[in-house]
Amino acid sequence: xxxxNYVRVxxNYVREVLGSIGVEYRxxxxxxxxxxxxxxxxxxxxxxxxxxxxxxxEEISSVDYASTHKGKMHACGHDGHTSMLLTAARxxxxxxxxxxxxxxxxxxxxxxxxxxxxxxxxxxxxxxxxHPPVQMVHGLxxxxxxxxxxxxxxVGPVMGASGFFSVKLFGKGSxxxxxxxGVDPIIAATHVxxxxxxxISRNVNPINSGVVSITKIHAGSAxxxxxxxxxxxxxxxxxxxxxxxxxxSRVDAIVHEGAKAMxxxxxxxxxxxxxxxxxxxxxxERPASCTYPAVVNDATSVQIARRTAAFxxxxxxxxxxxxxxxxEDFSYFQEQVPGVFSFIGQxxxxxxxxxxxxxxxxxxxEKVLPYGAAQHVAFAHAAxxxxxx
Numbered sequence: 001x002x003x004x005n006y007v008r009v010x011x012n013y014v015r016e017v018l019g020s021i022g023v024e025y026r027x028x029x030x031x032x033x034x035x036x037x038x039x040x041x042x043x044x045x046x047x048x049x050x051x052x053x054x055x056x057x058e059e060i061s062s063v064d065y066a067s068t069h070k071g072k073m074h075a076c077g078h079d080g081h082t083s084m085l086l087t088a089a090r091x092x093x094x095x096x097x098x099x100x101x102x103x104x105x106x107x108x109x110x111x112x113x114x115x116x117x118x119x120x121x122x123x124x125x126x127x128x129x130x131h132p133p134v135q136m137v138h139g140l141x142x143x144x145x146x147x148x149x150x151x152x153x154x155v156g157p158v159m160g161a162s163g164f165f166s167v168k169l170f171g172k173g174s175x176x177x178x179x180x181x182g183v184d185p186i187i188a189a190t191h192v193x194x195x196x197x198x199x200i201s202r203n204v205n206p207i208n209s210g211v212v213s214i215t216k217i218h219a220g221s222a223x224x225x226x227x228x229x230x231x232x233x234x235x236x237x238x239x240x241x242x243x244x245x246x247x248x249s250r251v252d253a254i255v256h257e258g259a260k261a262m263x264x265x266x267x268x269x270x271x272x273x274x275x276x277x278x279x280x281x282x283x284x285e286r287p288a289s290c291t292y293p294a295v296v297n298d299a300t301s302v303q304i305a306r307r308t309a310a311f312x313x314x315x316x317x318x319x320x321x322x323x324x325x326x327x328e329d330f331s332y333f334q335e336q337v338p339g340v341f342s343f344i345g346q347x348x349x350x351x352x353x354x355x356x357x358x359x360x361x362x363x364x365x366e367k368v369l370p371y372g373a374a375q376h377v378a379f380a381h382a383a384x385x386x387x388x389x
Contacts, residue, residue, distance in 0.1 A: 007032045007052045007111045010082065014052070014109050017086050021093050023107075026130075030121035034109040035130070038092045044103040044387035045132040047337075048376045049139045049330060050085035051078045051113035060360040075362040077142035077346075082109065084140065084372035091377050103384035104132050108333075117290035119332040121278055128336050135387050136301055137339035138379045139330045140372050143321075144354050146345025148365055151309040151375070152321035153342035155299045160209065161244040162327025163291030165251060166233035167192075168267040169259050173228035185230040186219050188262035193217075193232065195258055199250045204238075210247055211237040211325055237325035240294050241273060293331040301340035304386060308378035309342070312371060326357075344368050344375075 011032045018025050018036055025036035032052075037045075059066050059073035067073040074080075085107060095101050108127055112118030128134040146152055169189055174182025193214050204210045214234040220227030236251065238244035252268050259266035270291075271277055277290035309318060321343050330341050346365035347354045353365035 007054070010052045010079075011109070011111070014082065014086065018089065021090050023089055023093055029125045029127055030111055030118050032111040033118060033122050033125075033127070034107070035122070035127050036089065036107040036109075037104050038089065038107070039096050039101040039104040041104055041132070043132040043135065044384045045106055045134050046103065046380050046383040046387070047106040047108055047128065047134040047137040047333070048085055048088060048380060049108040049110055049119075049137060049333065050081040051110045051118070052082050053078055053111050053114050053116070053118070055114055055358060057358065057360050061363060063363055065364075073360070073362075074364070075359060076114065076357050077362075077364055078113065080142050080364045080366075080369060080372070081140060083369050085109065085376060087369070087373035088376035088380075091373065092380065101381075101384075102388065105380045105384075106134055113329050117278060117292070117329050117332070119329040120275060120290060123332055123336060124275055124278065128333065134337050136383045137333045137337055138301070138305065138376065138383070139333070139339070139341045140375060141328070141341065141343050142346045142364065142368060142372075143343040144347045144356060144362070146319070146343060146347055148345055148348045148353070148367060149313060149371065150317050150319055150345030151313040151342060151371075152319040152345065153297060153302055153305055153340060154320045154323070155297055155302045157239050157294050157296050158321055158323055158341060159295035159328045159331070160211075160237045160239055160325035161241050161292060161294040161331075162235065162237050162325070163244065163248075163271045164233060164235050165248070165271075166231065166269045167255050169230045170265045170267075171226075171228060171230075171263065174226045176224045176226055179226060182226045183263045184226050185228070185264050186226070188259055188264045189217065189219070189230040189232055191262060192255055192258040195254050196251060199247055199254070203250050204243065204247065208243055209237075209239045209323070209325055210243060211235070212247060212251065237327070238294070239323075239325070240296075244291065290329075292327040292329045293335055295328050295331045295341050296334055297340045298334070298338035300386070301338050301383070304382045305340045305342055305375075305379055308382050309375055312374045312378055342375075344372055
């Protein structure tokens with residue numbers, strides 16, 4: 001089973017905790033996901049989201065909560081996100097039982113954020129549309145490059161549209177000493193890859209952000225043979241969907257025309273923004289072939305999040321997050337309803353919690369967990385109050 005969906009144990013634990021505090025839930029949603037409502041069961045309805053999945057990385061850590069599953073670890077803080085939301089669930093349930101929750105809070109425990117488009121799958125399974133429909137969504141992510149206790153967000157794009165692509169070039173194999181008898185796809189690939197780097201510098205508006213990175217290439221297996229084909233691939237990142245699709249079109253054109261000029265044929269594959277991507281598995285590493293839209297924060301949602309964070313973290317701990325082209329499928333939720341995605345600083349050199357996301361030495365700073373739980377709760381109440389106006 002793919003690591004992004006390999007959350008059965010975590011999912012079981014979440015359901016055990018929810019059951020123990022008297023919170024009813026719907027399962028399965030998006031295979032291993034869970035949807036739970038707390039409150040009146042009527043509008044307004046605000047959703048709080050936590051991703052649960054791990055990464056296919058061997059953990060290098062001495063902490064007592066290090067992974068016990070070989071080749072799998074929480075290198076992106078998703079275990080922390082789940083802990084925050086479970087704690088928030090306990091608090092919200094106690095408040096609801098006392099009649100202190102004047103609407104519905106929907107908890108989204110999401111699988112498959114890491115490449116599996118679990119958010120899109122949950123949407124397809126009705127996580128936002130079931131009664132009462134969600135009107136605003138809130139998400140948090142720990143961030144090791146921000147000092148511990150910092151809260152950062154901003155209005156507008158904060159993370160990029162993100163997707164991969166793969167290319168095959170077909171030439172004609174030959175003996176390496178007789179190149180005139182073949183058509184060398186390696187030479188074609190080097191020219192094409194070089195030309196792809198002109199897209200960002202010459203085709204994209206310099207005001208916009210974009211990336212075309214080639215991250216893998218494979219050809220042949222012998223020193224004295226020109227292989228018949230080359231395969232390479234990488235990632236496209238852009239600040240919005242339209243820019244991503246434009247860059248994709250340029251990649252496709254350059255690959256095919258460049259290969260043709262070198263006497264080769266080309267095949268390209270690009271993922272999709274649409275729900276059909278969930279049904280197309282292209283490799284053992286990719287449980288879905290989806291391009292994530294950009295994370296775009298709604299102005300009103302950001303205003304609410306900053307107001308509650310000022311109380312939880314302190315006014316002097318608020319910051320404006322630096323825009324990044326890393327990908328995050330929370331964006332699918334934001335395409336359906338207004339929402340805000342924010343970042344909690346967890347960087348502390350003395351605790352070893354400054355290692356980057358997806359690094360084998362990444363370590364969760366447990367000190368930030370109460371802050372995240374409190375922010376979830378405070379945002380839920382503030383958003384419900386706003387939606388009632």
